[in-house]
Amino acid sequence: MCGINGILHLQTQKKVDERILTRMRDSLEHRGPDDKGVFIENNLGLGHRRLSIIDVSSRGHQPFLSGDGRYVMVYNGEIYNFKEFYPELKSNGFDIRTNSDSEVLLKLFQLYGLKMLPRLNGMFAFAVWDRTEKKLTVVRDRMGVKPLYYSFHNTTFYFGSEQKALFTAGVPLKIAQDGLGEYIFNRFVAGENTLYENVKKVLPGYSMTIHENGKVNTEKWWDLKSEIQNHTKIKNPLEWFKTTFDDSVRLRMVSDVPVGVLLSGGLDSSSILASLHEQKYNDLQTFNIGFKEAEHNESHLAKRLSEKFGYGFHTMQLENDLLYDKLIASTYFQDEPIMHLSEPHILALSQLAKPSVKVLLSGEGADEMMGGYVRYKALQYPSLLNSIAAIGHLDFFSKKPRYEKLVRYAQIKNNQDLVMYNSSNIYPNDIANTFGINSVPKNEYRKEIYEDAKSLYPKNLRRQALYFDQHTYLCSLLDRNDRCTMGASVECREPFLDPRLISGLGSLNDEWLFTGKKGKFILKSAMQKKLPEEILKFKKVGLSVPWGDYIIKSPVFKDELDSFSRSPIFEMPYFENINAAKLVQNLQKGDAKMIPYFMPLFMMHIWIKNYATGFSPVLDLIS
Secondary structure, eight states: OEEEEEEEESSTTSOOOHHHHHHHHHTTGGGOBSEEEEEEETTEEEEEEEOOOSSOSGGGOSSEEOTTSSEEEEEEEEETTGGGGHHHHHHTTOOOOSSOHHHHHHHHHHHHGGGGGGGOOEEEEEEEEETTTTEEEEEEOSSOOSOOEEEEETTEEEEESSHHHHHHTTOOOOBOHHHHHHHHHHSSOOTTOOSBTTOEEOOTTEEEEEETTSOEEEEEOOOHHHHHHTOOOOSSHHHHHHHHHHHHHHHTTOOSSOEEEEOOSSHHHHHHHHHHHHTTOOSOEEEEEEOSSGGGOOHHHHHHHHHHHTOEEEEEEOOHHHHHHHHHHHHHHHSSOOOSSOHHHHHHHHHHHTTTOSEEEOOTTHHHHHTOOGGGGGGTSHHHHHHHHHHTTSHHHHTSHHHHHHHHHTTOOSHHHHHHTTTOSSOHHHHHHHHOOOOOOOOHHHHHHHHHHHHHSTTOHHHHHHHHHHHTHHHHHHHHHHHHHHTTTOEEEOGGGOHHHHHHHHHSOTHHHHOSSSSOHHHHHHTTTTSOHHHHSSOOOOSOOOHHHHHHHSHHHHHHHHHHHTOGGGGSGGGTTOOHHHHHHHHHTTOGGGHHHHHHHHHHHHHHHHTGGGTSOHHHHHO
16 A cells, blocks of 8 residues: 655656655655655656555565566555466466565556456556556556546646645645535535546546647546446345455455454444454454444444454544544545544544554445445435425424434435435535525536436436445545545555445345345345344444534634634635624534534635645635
């Protein structure tokens, strides 16, 4: 696991400045504190920071050159099945000189080019410079587990594992109007765009080739819709799932350094631990975040399960000044205003784990693959939403936060928006009424994914929402996990995102996902005899954080509220109708309904104050 960056001047006579390339690279030092390297050849420069996981010797140093000297690669990720290719490579005349997956990846590229990508089981973002044809190829994994950002600025192509590498190189940090709209309406920017003007993501499952003459080719090398449509019928789904899941867990234990587990106490991470125990992995450590508030806490379940399996258990709580410090730190690592609101906790937990392990397994992806969110239930009978909208004024709805949110959601009148806003906390009508913002974002990428979902699962809004989330919301979760764990120089792996599981689950009937109160029926069935009833039946909590209490009760956050009321974000024309002081007053009065409106603005304020102004003056950000 690593940080990668690069510069390709499209004016071929312009030489890469090693100082700029090195500054870009070292802005990613947290992603790879173990080693560093650069490669410069005239108008092309590649940089690499290494976190040594597989073959920790100096033989895994990058940038990595092919034996014939034609290709140079920088790579971030893990190819879990890399040893399977040894016989094939040897039979084609290649010597294997290291124990690293980097060498295998580059040799496969030499042999097959991009045609080798569908055979890889892993997470990756990499770039290969072809010194003969003078072209740079950048690639991202199927689900976007590993990040990769780029910008064309002043006839130069810049790329990096994080946006800060681009800004360090001189790409201007400027908020995009459409990006700002998506942040407020949809919580994050989906697809290739970002919060920033002229900063884009390589899409999951895509490659880009940039030729020295400026020609750019973009190719989609993996398509989930096609994978689902072409999947052979699974005859025994439960046995298939058990076997595939266990094998996915096994593959993600490939490592030359210690591996631990992020263990919430919920079904997903507990299932990973149960699989590890059944496969006789010993001496493992688990890491948990706890809360003093019982309704947010699953720590006791995680502790019992760890002790039952004989694994080490570590837990912590995050409050007051420590929470504030981790919020500022996670904002830096995230490069954007945080939106899941659990980023400080995952960062702190990763830092707790760092002295013991270099790799953490996470249960991320299970909810989006198997229907684990309660919000999907609203889509089972969409006609009922009209009735709920009509009686939403009754006390029964207004006094319970979950039902109050359902009433607001029920105001949405078309299927496309029901799917597109299913993961939002506030909806277009709410934003218009509270913020005075009536222009919804274009959401072109989201609309494109919705059309794919609709054609794949016609008249099935729940399945459409799952497919939609797999291309949008899940990507934001994976980015959160990557940034927070890598902020502590720890690698995060997700067993539920094995490509065999992703496409296979997408081909199954609804009953394997939505049966029962909590969804994920196939996972719960697979774990029936492996996990205690208290975990199988425990109310889903997830990593929810009582931010409302923290902000109005913790002294350090109370001080920040005063700064928030005068924040430069309210100088943006987009936010000109928002009464910040009134938002704060309502929050201080204990109006919990204000939290979904307040938090995006508060986190943007934190981001501008502590991150953005380090790269750009406030007036340049908001003009």
